[in-house]
Amino acid sequence: MINPILEIAICTYRRLQPLESVLASLSQMVAPESMDIQVSVIDNDPEGGARAIVDNVSAGFPFRLQYCLEPRRGIACARNRAIDEAHRQGASYLVFIDDDEKVDRMWLFHLVRCALVFNGNCVISGRVRALVPEGTSPVMAEFFERKCYRTGERRQYCATNNVLIPIAVTRDLNLRFDESRPFAGGEDTLFFTEVVKKGVEVVFCAEAVVYEVIPRERISVAWQSRRKFSVGTTQALQKMSCGRRRPRILLSGFLQLVASVVKMPLFRLSGRADDAYRSWLKACRSAGIVVGVFGVRSDFYRPAS
Numbered sequence: 001m002i003n004p005i006l007e008i009a010i011c012t013y014r015r016l017q018p019l020e021s022v023l024a025s026l027s028q029m030v031a032p033e034s035m036d037i038q039v040s041v042i043d044n045d046p047e048g049g050a051r052a053i054v055d056n057v058s059a060g061f062p063f064r065l066q067y068c069l070e071p072r073r074g075i076a077c078a079r080n081r082a083i084d085e086a087h088r089q090g091a092s093y094l095v096f097i098d099d100d101e102k103v104d105r106m107w108l109f110h111l112v113r114c115a116l117v118f119n120g121n122c123v124i125s126g127r128v129r130a131l132v133p134e135g136t137s138p139v140m141a142e143f144f145e146r147k148c149y150r151t152g153e154r155r156q157y158c159a160t161n162n163v164l165i166p167i168a169v170t171r172d173l174n175l176r177f178d179e180s181r182p183f184a185g186g187e188d189t190l191f192f193t194e195v196v197k198k199g200v201e202v203v204f205c206a207e208a209v210v211y212e213v214i215p216r217e218r219i220s221v222a223w224q225s226r227r228k229f230s231v232g233t234t235q236a237l238q239k240m241s242c243g244r245r246r247p248r249i250l251l252s253g254f255l256q257l258v259a260s261v262v263k264m265p266l267f268r269l270s271g272r273a274d275d276a277y278r279s280w281l282k283a284c285r286s287a288g289i290v291v292g293v294f295g296v297r298s299d300f301y302r303p304a305s
Contacts, residue, residue, distance in 0.1 A: 004092035068081060122203045131211050235288070249293050
């Protein structure tokens, strides 16, 4: 019997140094038995900046490692290229992680075991833990915390930063990431929302852990504000995709925006600066929801020219 193929896709855009870290962590992981592992680095830099890193580690790498250049710019384009590569390899499962992450040694073992418990036909979403720079204030670090659910808990959507996808999702249902706004972000949320609408369950696995390395430049009010606004625009689309009416989403977003703006000065006056900052981020997200109802999307991930 031929072992099922599992492809791990790493889509890299700008942050080449962390790519070495994720490959190093993958080389140390415990692989599930009776499974053929292939790691594909999808380079979304037209200049091919990640090729040298892949070449440097390939000789001693314990799994099959391939480099793929995807010259069409945009996160969605890179992820769709990963899907095409998985189909070309005849993979049974496709796993996505980000290029600025490191995997726990038992990460893939737990991810696959959870998938098999659910008969191999569910999307399995793992846990992401943030590693913030030393000296980061608690309120800033709080922004990067990802909620951890119980193993086996169903989710309405997930992200591509730690997820296992049965290949039938992309092959039989012919689902792809939306390339219409390649730098907007949030296309993974919309992709998995569509997966759930098609009848495929998304199941959480708390034991499958990856660590997201947060660069210091993200520890800023400006970056976090832009990110929350972008999240809001995606949430508006996700809610509409699930059948919620535009006026209801608009009203809810507007009321949340007003409430957050009113609370900010009150928190400031009472000396609760951290709560004022939390209200500011909620206001940014609510503003994104309000404009997202009208189809506005941010280009949060557009590379610097």
